[in-house]
Every structure is written in structure tokens, then in C-alpha cells.
Amino acid sequence: MPASLASKRALRLSLIPFLFVSALAARGADSGETLARQGASGAPPCVTCHGTDGRGNAAGGFPSLAGLSADYQAKQLHDFASGKRANPIMAPIAKALSDEQIQAVAEYYAGLDAGSGQTDQQSSDKAAALPGRDWVVNGHWQANQPACVACHGDGARGVGNHFPALAGQHAGYLEAQLKAWQSGQRKNDAGGLMAAVANAMTEQQIKEVAAYLAALPTTGEIPEHARPDPAPRVADALNNYFQPPLLEDLPDNEFGASVRRGADIFRHTSTDAEAGRYVGNSQSCVNCHMNNGRQANAAPMWAAWGQYPAWRGKNQKVNTMAERLQGCFTYSQNAQASEAGQAPAADSQVIVDLMSFMFWQSKSTPTGEALPGRGYPELDKPAQPFSPERGAGLYAEHCALCHGDDGQGTALAKRRYQFPPLWGDQAFNWGAGMHRVNTAAAFIQANMPLGKPGSLSVQQAWDLAAFITSQPRPQDPRFKGDLDATIKDFHGNRAMDYYGKTVNGYHLGAPGTLEQWRKERTTGR
Template identity: 55%
Template structure:
């Protein structure tokens, strides 16, 4: 099966996150400071490489600790504790593994210290609260909690607590998904990806990719369709999905798949329909041009004769 139209020929480049501005150089005439008057040194690269969040059992038994625990509960069981803001079957911890603690699975402790930050996705500087709101709107296919709501405050508290002792403004090792230099030997292929899915993913996520439930609740999340993340979520982009899969999937056996297999199965997953981008303006082509003009997005492209983003969910 061939999926790739000329417009989608992938010349892939790894995406990079926002970086903090470089510190201004000291004046040329400034004398070398005495040791006693030396300002606090910038965090060393060694600190960034070795950061470990505090253990879960060390959350303090205080009013602040109570809010931290609430944030952890929301994060791991969003369906129960933030139901009013969720529109699909996912929990935050489906993409941010081990309750937001696991390196290379977009851990909360590595994200906290990098905000406020400019995001090209919405064209302005975002606070951490706004970043969390975006997760509800896109990854959870729901609606954004108010920035001063208990849900956002609890999630901020949990993130802050996880990041205690971490340097701020430093891209910690394990942040996000490992995309640096991560390119497929060949362009991603739907047919190859389907084979990878059948052998390495279907056991947990189901042959139809719709996840698996126990007692009416997902124990393994749906990867596409009406109960999955929508077309505005970061995971719909091939490089994000491939990097996450390579580092973390199959669950508990991250790194097992080859680079090519990870990209191929990401292609297969992201070439299925899912809920519409909430920024949809009534026209798929125009929405792609405005929000998805990237080789990493399949939205608005034709795969196996289907225009992705046109629905219905399948």
C-alpha cells in the first residue's frame, strides 16, 4: 500500500523546544569578582543530567501537600477528578507516564521550569497554566479549566513539587520526547506501520486501535477515533508520536522498536481519523494552511483515498 503523495514526501527535521535567552555578556571592563562576592553560579550541565524528582511518599502532610496530592490524583485519573473538562477517554498519565515522572515521556518536572515560554502554536508567551489548559483542549478533547480553578492550581502544585530542586530555565535531560537527530532511514510507510502495530501494539490497544476497557474504564487508551486525542494535540504530529513510541513503547519495553518501526507505526496511528481540531474554521484545507502547515502533520492530506480531518471518525 502506498500512502504518500508528493506533497507529503518527508524530508524530516527534528523539532526543538523553546530555549531560554542567553545571558548578556559582562562589560569588558568589569573586574573579576572576588570569591566571597561571587553570584550563584548557573546550574551545571551535570545537575541537569542527574535530576530526579522526589519520591511520591515524601509529599508533605500540609495544606500544600494536600493540593499536591489532589494534582497527582487529577493527573493519574483525570476521568474522575476533572471530568467536567475532559471530552475523551484519556488521562494525563497516558502520555506523561509514571504519573508524570518518567524521563523521555514529557515529565512534569522538566516542563515546570521552562515556562513562561513563547509557543508558535498560539503565537504568544504562555504561562504554565495556559500550557495545561491546552492539554485539556487538545489532548483531552475537552475544554480548558479556568486558570484560577482548583484543577489548574492542583496540577501546578503537583508540577512544582515534582520539580523542587531542579534548575529553572534549563532544558533538563529527559524533557519532552527524545527527538534530537531522530530521523527515519526511509519515509514513514502506512503498510509497514500496520504490520508493526499488529505485532507490537494491538495486544494492548486492540486490533482496531480503540483501546481496552475493564469495568467501563480504559486500561489501555484508544489511539484514534472519537475517544482519543483530537487533531490539535501534539501527538498527532509524526515526530512527536514516533519519538514517544521509540522511547516508551511497547509499555515497559521502550527502545525495543527500531527507529524505522517507530516512525512507521506513528504514521499508521496518525493516519486514522480522530476528533476535529477545535480551531476548525469549516474548511479542512484552510485549517491545515493556518494550523497544520507542516510535514509532520497529516491533517488535511489524503491517505489511502481518505481526506484526514474530514471525518467521520473511523
């Protein structure tokens, strides 16, 4: 469907509520429930269209609001009022509400039971077979599009205030919104992320994705089929890159079980029952290795597998793959602060399973050869010297939505993050490769923001990297008490490394600096 036609249909759907405009309640300090049931001056009762249970009306195109994040709903109402979100029905209603009324009614709907989009195993099984599942749970990485659940959370039940629950929402509404994002009729998100998603979709894919999301239960156990596959599809369209095998190629035997365990560890390292014991922050492998380690130019595992054993300056020895993986735990996952206090042993089940996962997806790659798509593509030098100050502004604009204003990510539970922390206690330490400005810049330009890789300019990527890598973070585990010695031995590339430098009042890497940061976070600076 062309964008203009889509937007017309969205408009037509949104005109219907006018038929139901009725008695208005007095504007004032009414409770959310009163506002919803009786309306306010200039605002008809919400229940007219969104129902007394808040579940909306599929036929009318009215979305379910029950259980949706209050802040998200409030933002939408403000956007309707300001015109940031264009909607001829909701605009006058939102304008008629005070800030307090908006907050009250949003909180009222947030508190309603979202109910369940499906109540029995049979309907869940049916949903599992829907063609839209793959995009929703695995993403569409051949167009660099992450899974819906990558932002909207497990089971698409929403994350924080920016990513509303999609599960159980009416398919027609979801479809209309995707088309509105696609056409540009709707654009009230941050960074144009939804436009990027919707633009990658055909009309058929929109229909399919909407149907699957609508079929997902809004409460109760998240069904297995709503969880990402351990080996998500990669890249039919990325013809220049290696195509790792698909899940259906994985044998159903002991080895296959090891691969699946490895894939799970890869995705949820910090909260894995066993692997998590070796993670001293809240990082998982997938944070740096997109699409569960399968995406070209995002340090894919299939390009790394055939590169070891290799000598590494990092620890001044030849490393096997097991030792290389231990390095990830030691540095990127700051094992020294973990329960175990160190990386898992080279022959531990954790390392074996991670290796099985890597090995399996590397099937047929040529041993010892550098594959296109490996690592992060080396970035051109910036036109101007990179600047943490410029980076700060860019961060607020492009990154804070997911990684937080304070760089502390979006947490779902203790050590479980939808979006990872980038500095502070829960981030990678000063020994991780990502602490180098050039590595971070290359990663950012090729992979960030999620769903819009390559959208930042080279200069922006460098500036962002400089901002992020000049923040306090956990000590380099190779530090033995002498900062200068650690710099000399392990941080020789001074041009790309803030370790040991003073930025924004923090003597980075010096003893006490992370404590200073922690204290200032609590007390303010």
C-alpha cells in the same frame, strides 16, 4: 538464581500432578463442571490438582484458576497443547481436550468465586508493608518497568484476555512463572513483555513481588495500599536525570493535599469527578507522560515546569503553565467534546492541583533551563520514508495486544481505560502534539511497548507513528469551517502531518470523516 536452575525447579514442580492421575471421563460435549470434576478421555479431572473450588494447591505448585479470564485460560490450554507453553503435565491433558471442551472448562473456572486472599484489615495492613508492594503498584522505572497493575489492572485483578489476575495467586506459583519467563522456559506472551519484566528482576525481587501479589485480596474493595502512589519512585539508577522527590518528602498539609489531588487527576483525568468534566475523550495525562509524569524521556513534569511562561506558535501567544495545561485539555483531551465544552479555567482547582503536583516534583530544578530527559528525545530520520502500510503490520504485532486491533484501547468501564484508545472519538484530536508523526515516533521509540522502551527500531517507530497518526480522530478545535485555512495557519509542517490528507479512504480532518469512521466501525467497511 541462574535461569537454568530456575527452569529445573519449575519443571520439578510441574511433575507432581502425575501422582494424582486417575479415572478419565468420556470425551464429548460434557459441561465444564463435569470435565473439571471427572476429566475426559486422556485428561484427568482438573479438580485433582486445581481443587474442587478451583483455588489450586499452593504446596503442589498448582495455580488457582477460579475467576481467571476464560479466554486467557483457553489460550493457555491451547498453548499447552501446541507446545507454545511448555509443560509436560498439561501438554497431554490439553491435547486430549477438544476446542469445545477447552472453552467449556475455561468458562467453568472463570465462573468460580476467586475467594479472597485476605479477609481482614490486619492481613491487608500486613500486605501493605511487604517489600514487593512498590514494584507491584508503582513499578520499577529505574529499569523502565511499569507496575504489575499497569497491565494486570487495579489490585492486579486482571484486564481483558491477555492479562490474568495475579491477586491471591499462590506465591510459589507466581515465583515459578516469573523464573520461567526469566529463563525463557515460558514465552507464550505477546511481544516478550513478561521476559522483559522478569529479566529486570533479581531472585529476591521475584520472591517479594510474588509474596505481595499472593497477599492481595481477589474480591471486595481494592485496598488503598494496592493503588499506585501519587508520586512513584523514579530513578535511582538514572543518574543522568533529575531525581524528583519521593512521596515521603511530601508535606502532610493543605499543599500536600493539593499535590495528591493533582497526582490523582494526572492518573485518572478522564474519570476524575471534577477534571473529567473537561475531558471530551478517554485520555488521562499519564498516557503521554509515563510513570505519572515523572519518567525521563517521557515528557516528565519536572522538566516542563521551569519552561513556562513561553511563547507558543500553537496559540500565537505567551503561555503560562496554567495555559499550557489548558492546552492539554483542549487538544490531547479534546475538551470541546466534554461536559464543560472547554478546558478548566486557569485558576480552577483542577489546574491549581495539577500545578501543585508539577511544582512539588520539580523541587530544586533550575528555572528556565532545559533539563536532560525533557520531552521525548528527538528521533533520527528514518532510513526509508515512513509508511502507514508497514506500520499497520507492526501495530498488529507490537501494539494491538494493549491498544486493541481497532486502536480503541482496553476499556475497564465507560471512559476508564487500562490502555488508551489511539484514534477515533476517544483519542487525542488533530491539534494535539501527538498527532504529528515525528512527535508520535519519538514517544513510541522512547517509551513503547510498555516495559520495553527502545526495543523498536527507529524505522519501526516512524512506521508505527505514521500508521497511528494517519487514522481519523476528533477535529482540531482551531478549525473554523475551512480546512485549508486551518492547515495554513496551524499545520504548516506538511511532511509530519496527515491532517488534510486522504489515507485509506479517509479525508483526515475534513468534516464528516470521523462520522464516516464511526459508521464503518458499526457496519464494517
